[in-house]
Amino acid sequence: MNTYEHETEPVDEAATPEKTKIVIRLLDKIETTTSSNSVGN
Amino acid sequence: MRLPRVKFEHRPHRYEDGTIRIGGEIYGIAAEIADPYGWVWTALTLMDGTRSRDEIAQRLRLAHPELPDATSIVEQLVATRYVEDAAAVPPAGLSERELDRYSRNHAFFRAVDTMPRAHGWETQLRLKSARVVVLGLGGTGCHAAWALAAVGVGTLHCVDPDLVELSNLNRQVLYGQDDVGRPKAEAAVARLRAVNSDISVTGERRRIGSRRELDDLIAGYDALALCADRPTGHGIRVWANRACAAANIPWAGGGYNGPLVTVGCFAPGAGACYECLSSGEEARRRPGTPVDLGGPGVIATSAGVSGQLVAHALLGLLTGVPVPPVGTIQGVNLIAADHHVWVRHPPRPGCPVCGTRAGGPEHNSSGRMTEIDAGLNE
Numbered sequence: 001m002n003t004y005e006h007e008t009e010p011v012d013e014a015a016t017p018e019k020t021k022i023v024i025r026l027l028d029k030i031e032t033t034t035s036s037n038s039v040g041n
Numbered sequence: 042m043r044l045p046r047v048k049f050e051h052r053p054h055r056y057e058d059g060t061i062r063i064g065g066e067i068y069g070i071a072a073e074i075a076d077p078y079g080w081v082w083t084a085l086t087l088m089d090g091t092r093s094r095d096e097i098a099q100r101l102r103l104a105h106p107e108l109p110d111a112t113s114i115v116e117q118l119v120a121t122r123y124v125e126d127a128a129a130v131p132p133a134g135l136s137e138r139e140l141d142r143y144s145r146n147h148a149f150f151r152a153v154d155t156m157p158r159a160h161g162w163e164t165q166l167r168l169k170s171a172r173v174v175v176l177g178l179g180g181t182g183c184h185a186a187w188a189l190a191a192v193g194v195g196t197l198h199c200v201d202p203d204l205v206e207l208s209n210l211n212r213q214v215l216y217g218q219d220d221v222g223r224p225k226a227e228a229a230v231a232r233l234r235a236v237n238s239d240i241s242v243t244g245e246r247r248r249i250g251s252r253r254e255l256d257d258l259i260a261g262y263d264a265l266a267l268c269a270d271r272p273t274g275h276g277i278r279v280w281a282n283r284a285c286a287a288a289n290i291p292w293a294g295g296g297y298n299g300p301l302v303t304v305g306c307f308a309p310g311a312g313a314c315y316e317c318l319s320s321g322e323e324a325r326r327r328p329g330t331p332v333d334l335g336g337p338g339v340i341a342t343s344a345g346v347s348g349q350l351v352a353h354a355l356l357g358l359l360t361g362v363p364v365p366p367v368g369t370i371q372g373v374n375l376i377a378a379d380h381h382v383w384v385r386h387p388p389r390p391g392c393p394v395c396g397t398r399a400g401g402p403e404h405n406s407s408g409r410m411t412e413i414d415a416g417l418n419e
Contacts, residue, residue, distance in 0.1 A: 020108070024121060027068065032067060
């Protein structure tokens with residue numbers, strides 16, 4: 001039952017031409033916010 | 042993926058400089074994509090669940106004739122956590138009632154999952170096939186067992202030796218006044234079956250008095266929710282640490298010391314074990330300082346946070362969603378909002394439970410764990 005999966009890089013740099021490589025950068029804590037529109041239902 | 046669609050919760054926004062924000066505002070999900078030519082934005086806009094990957098690439102080429110490889114853009118995006126398949130159908134392993142009951146689970150797991158999935162119900166299916174022992178049905182155990190039942194863990198076995206007392210009712214959410222004097226295990230099973238009849242709930246009135254008894258209790262189960270506190274101190278936790286390591290199953294254990302609520306999350310072969318974390322904390326303690334085991338003070342909120350943190354850790358341990366903080370103790374101090382507990386220590390070399398494997402191939406997280414970030418900080 002143990003499953004440990006980690007986010008994979010969305011891009012294989014060796015296989016993808018540099019010009020079409022998408023770089024997805026997870027934001028840091030300081031760049032994100034606590035939710036100002038949370039719900040409670 | 043037949044009909045890619047950007048997940049509702051992750052719908053993108055484009056800033057004036059062309060940068061794309063995707064995944065909302067929450068740390069751990071939100072991300073930015075540099076998109077100086079507008080290719081990604083166009084592709085994301087086309088991913089509304091009405092077009093195939095080929096159709097999206099074709100339209101992308103028409104919109105951006107200079108784009109060298111439109112197919113690559115589409116394939117990279119569908120491999121991310123932000124896109125789902127609008128053509129996916131729910132799996133046969135869940136009934137119509139379960140699909141309705143767990144619809145909010147599905148939306149939550151879809152939002153926090155770091156992996157692209159075929160239909161998004163994979164996490165729920167893993168929970169349905171999971172078998173968990175909840176040991177201890179007091180303040181922590183009641184809330185943990187309720188959460189595990191409500192979220193849809195398929196098999197729960199609840200164990201406690203005690204009878205319900207009136208003084209339990211300030212925090213032990215599975216019992217009512219009519220249950221006073223009744224075995225906790227019996228009352229808990231009845232309540233949990235009423236909460237969710239789509240799962241199997243069993244229980245027994247039993248006190249675990251030795252490591253061997255714990256070995257027997259968890260045999261055949263996938264995980265342990267340790268919510269008992271006897272033998273006090275490290276006693277029951279050391280038994281759990283060793284029994285779960287021997288059985289090769291993960292466990293989470295929680296509790297409170299007054300307003301300080303903590304939960305440990307452990308899995309054999311991944312990160313430090315409980316005894317290594319405890320040893321690391323002991324080394325930080327001023328020599329001669331007595332161990333503070335707290336007193337009887339507990340309220341519904343502290344017990345609730347404790348049990349919910351245990352249940353949440355187990356969700357991650359059982360499914361990988363969210364990725365569990367294995368080999369750590371985390372928690373909150375309910376009287377100090379700026380005090381976040383986050384304890385990490387490396388496995389001790391020679392630890393009979395985990396240290397002998399330090400550096401081995403199964404320790405794929407050892408690099409992270411060597412960064413000693415111990416103590417009650419942040």
